Amino acid sequence: MSILIRDGRRLSPLRAALALLLVGALAAGGFLAHQTWSSERAVASTKPWFAGYVDVTATPAFAFEQPQTDAGRDVVLSFIVSDGECRPTWGGYFSMDEAAAKLDLDRRIARLKQQEGEIAISFGGLNNDELATTCSDENALARAYSDVLARYGVTTIDFDVEADDLADTAAGERRAKVIAELQRERRDSDGDLAVWLTLPAATFGLTEEGTTAVAQMLDAGVDLAGVNIMTMNFGDSREKRETMGEAAVRSLQATHRQLTALYQLADQELSAQTLWRKLGATPMIGQNDIPTEALSLDDATELNEFATGQGIGRMSMWSLNRDAECGPNYVDVTRVSDACSGVPQDGESFADTLANGFDGRLALAAGHVTKQEPRDPADFVDDPETSPYPIWSEDASYLKGTKIVWHRNVYEAKWWTSGELPDSPVLNEWETPWTLIGPVLENERPVPVPTLPPGTYPDWDGLDTYDKGDRVLFEGSPYQAKWWNQGESPEASHSDPDGSPWTALDIEDVQEELEAATDAAG
Incomplete structure (x- = not known):
């Protein structure tokens, strides 16, 4: 066999064999390189990431396009809200075209991307209506969301749903239905669309309205990247002397339990670790809206250590605009500022503190697809x-x-x-x-049931009568009569503690009583 080359000459059989080996090696190398890249991308897609929120319309403007540290490379730009109908605006002040002209927003985003930064877009917020609230036409709502995605080239979106918007279940169903379809379309064309729900939380976790919002997304078929809870403004749910860091940790633990139930109710089997990956935390740095609540750098460290230890998927903060110590002219630090934290920072930043250990990136994480994890x-x-x-x-x-x-x-x-x-x-x-x-831990065995030595008290006898205060042993455990009785087994006190004439005694308490009586007699 011989192989023609372009000028009509033929290769010898030996050279042909070498050529084929070379082609095969190159092909295998390309395949292996592709496999390695795919594997690396899959691993990277599960890495937890940090991105602070930026209030786009706040003044003075925050220069997110000039990140000072790695913690500022990825940002969540907020908020896209309704104009009262079906058109997206920034904060209700600027259309997307107006934001490009008056805030130079498109150019600033391009500049951030030049420096290998990425953006996510957040819809909603506390002070305005999210698009689904005012846009009842699902087709128009889909166009509005698509216009934002196309304009800014984002693959991660965030829905900050609060107050009246969160209570509007009809809007929640519209939002979920439209986003599910947009996500399917993106993925069918080999694109990415990560969807996060950002919701208020107390130390007991999500409110009933919050769990409803999550359930609506799951029922509609949205593959949620996660639920990002606002670990702030805890109010009465925060215990006295509880730090803001401790309250945030309790809130995450409670929400993880709720997510476990929500996914079970949606017939989706996920491991506990995967559900931690589907959790995010967003503290309000420094002075919170409640005057008695302020998140210090120590609180931020406490939250970060718990979050990295559990492996939550996302850390954010409100907001990068505020990550600076207030100057001497800002006298009342209990009044929340858009441009400073209201707490001492001593040259440190909340972003660097909270981002520690969150080494993933927005763009890579957007490609992650949730897969069922059925247990054996x-x-x-x-x-x-x-x-x-x-x-x-x-x-x-x-x-x-x-x-x-x-x-x-x-x-x-x-x-x-x-x-x-x-x-x-x-x-x-x-x-x-x-x-x-x-x-249950490995190599555990049944814990021995403690009993008292025979003769400590008389053994219960169904034929005897007992007065209030009498004590007996039943299968080695002590019981005390609450009133006169005969023929009523102490065993019934476990199934009917109010109706039974017997109450079970704590063996350790009885032993302490007996030892004290022996010491007194001696």
């Missing part, structure tokens, strides 16, 4: 030989403080309960009598 049914099987506490039973009753095992996790009863699943997907903590303590 064997993971739900509880073995009495390796469970530290009794396995939950639908027919049993449990007193406050009782610990049980269910689906390889340990739960503790918050009050008397019977027949209520420990892992039932509820959206609020007060809806379940169970608190999740943590997983």
Whole structure:
């Protein structure tokens, strides 16, 4: 066999073989390079990222196009809002064309991208109407969103839905339906569209309106990149002496539990770690809108350490405009400023503090697609030989403080309960009598049930009568009579604590009483 080359000459069989080997090597190299790039991109798409919000229309203008540190490379420009109908505006002040002319916004975005920065666009905010609120025509709403995406070339969008907008469920359904279709169209044409919901939260997590907004997105088929909670303005849900950092951590923990329930209710199986990746946090740096709340740099560090430890997917802040210490002419620092934080910073920045460990990038993360993570049914099987506490039973009753095992996790009863699943997907903590303590650990064995030595008290006898205050042992555990009774087993006190004449005593308390009595007698 010989191979013709362009001038009509032929290669010898040896040279032909070498040529084929070379072509094959180049092809394999190209394939491997593609595979390596794809693998690297897949890993990069799951890396948590930081991007601070920039209030585009605030004065004085913030020069986001000139980032001073890596923490300022990626920004979330806010807010695109309705003009009262179906046209997008910046803050209700400028159309997109007007923003280009009067704020030089398009050029500034281009300048940021020249420096390898990226932008996301945030729709909504507290003070104006998000487009879906005023635009009831779904086709017009889709055009409005598409115009923004096309104008600024963004692959990550953020919906900051608050107050009346959040309460408007009809608008929420429109928003979810239209965004689901836009996301499908993007992905069908090999494009990216990451969708974040930014919602107010208390230390107990999302409000009922917030969980409804998430459910609407999931029901419509939106692949949510995540839920970004505003860890700010906690009000009465924040405990006395609780730092803003501690309150933010509690809020994230509660929202993670809610997201677990929301995805279960949507029939989507995701791991606990994936659900942490679908969480974001946005503190208001420095002085918050509530005068008694101010997030310090120490609070920011505390929040960052928890967030990186758990692996949340996003960190933002409100706002980059405010990331500077107020000057001496700004006297009342409890009054929120658009241009300074209101707290001492000593030359440090909130952006650098909060961004620490968030090494991902907006553009890469936008390509991540959520995939189901079904658990092996064997993971739900509880073995009495390796469970530290009794396995939950639908027919049993449990007193406050009782610990049980269910689906390889340990739960503790918050009050008397019977027949209520420990892992039932509820959206609020007060809806379940169970608190999740943590997983069953490797090599655990049943915790021995403490008992008192025989003879400590008389063994209960169904034929005997007992007066109020009498004590007995039943299967080694101590009980005390609440009133005269005969033939009523102490065992019933667990299933009917109010109706039973017996109350279970704490063994440690009884032992302390007996030791004290022995010491007094001695």
